Amino acid sequence: xxxxxxxxxxxxxxxxNRLFKAKRYEEALGKYMESLKEKPYxxxxxxxxxxxxxxxxxxxxxxxxxxxxxxxxxxNVKAHSR
Numbered sequence: 001x002x003x004x005x006x007x008x009x010x011x012x013x014x015x016x017n018r019l020f021k022a023k024r025y026e027e028a029l030g031k032y033m034e035s036l037k038e039k040p041y042x043x044x045x046x047x048x049x050x051x052x053x054x055x056x057x058x059x060x061x062x063x064x065x066x067x068x069x070x071x072x073x074x075x076n077v078k079a080h081s082r
Contacts, residue, residue, distance in 0.1 A: 009038035013045050020048070025055045043073045050082050 016031030029052040035045050050065035062082065069079040 005038045009035045009042065009045070012038065013042070013048065016048060016052075020052060020055075023055075025052050028052050029056070041072055043069045043076055043079075046072070047076070047078050047082070050079070054082060 012031050012035035016028040016035065019025075019028035019031060029049065032045055032049045032052060036042070036049070039045070046065050046069040050062045050069065053059075053062035053065065066079045066082050069076050073079070
């Protein structure tokens with residue numbers, strides 16, 4: 001069950017990545033959030049949410065998700081730079 005959740009979360013994150021690359025930021029954000037519902041403590045997904053918020057000029061939301069990523073991984077370079 002846990003393995004299936006992890007795989008499902010990863011599939012959703014990858015779909016979000018494809019949407020993000022196509023500059024469909026709102027849809028990408030939706031996939032990333034779905035992924036976090038499956039596995040809420042994945043630093044890479046938290047970072048993806050942050051950058052999607054940045055692209056949408058949602059500064060406070062971006063900061064929130066960077067902070068969450070840094071809480072889990074204080075040395076995360078991407079979260080520090082965003």
